[in-house]
Amino acid sequence: MPIYEYVCDDCGERYERIVMSQRQKITCPKCESAKHTIQLSVFAAPANGGKSSASSSSSAGPSGGSCGCTPRTCGCH
Numbered sequence: 001m002p003i004y005e006y007v008c009d010d011c012g013e014r015y016e017r018i019v020m021s022q023r024q025k026i027t028c029p030k031c032e033s034a035k036h037t038i039q040l041s042v043f044a045a046p047a048n049g050g051k052s053s054a055s056s057s058s059s060a061g062p063s064g065g066s067c068g069c070t071p072r073t074c075g076c077h
């Protein structure tokens, strides 16, 4: 389930929403404005991208799984 981070265009409040539907209305919890800028998804791009990408690449072993599981036990795919 994707979690998106938003920045309110009106008051600058940062907030996160779990988006279950494209039609879901996203409003600022502070001023209830529907105007916002979507930041990158928490899962796709962590804020400290350099750090986590380095750790994820090092955990990808010879088995080639990016999830850290062995191909036989992998429950990620």
Ligand SMILES: [Zn+2]
Binding pocket: 008, 009, 010, 011, 012, 013, 028, 029, 030, 031, 032, 033
């Ligand atoms: Zn706001």
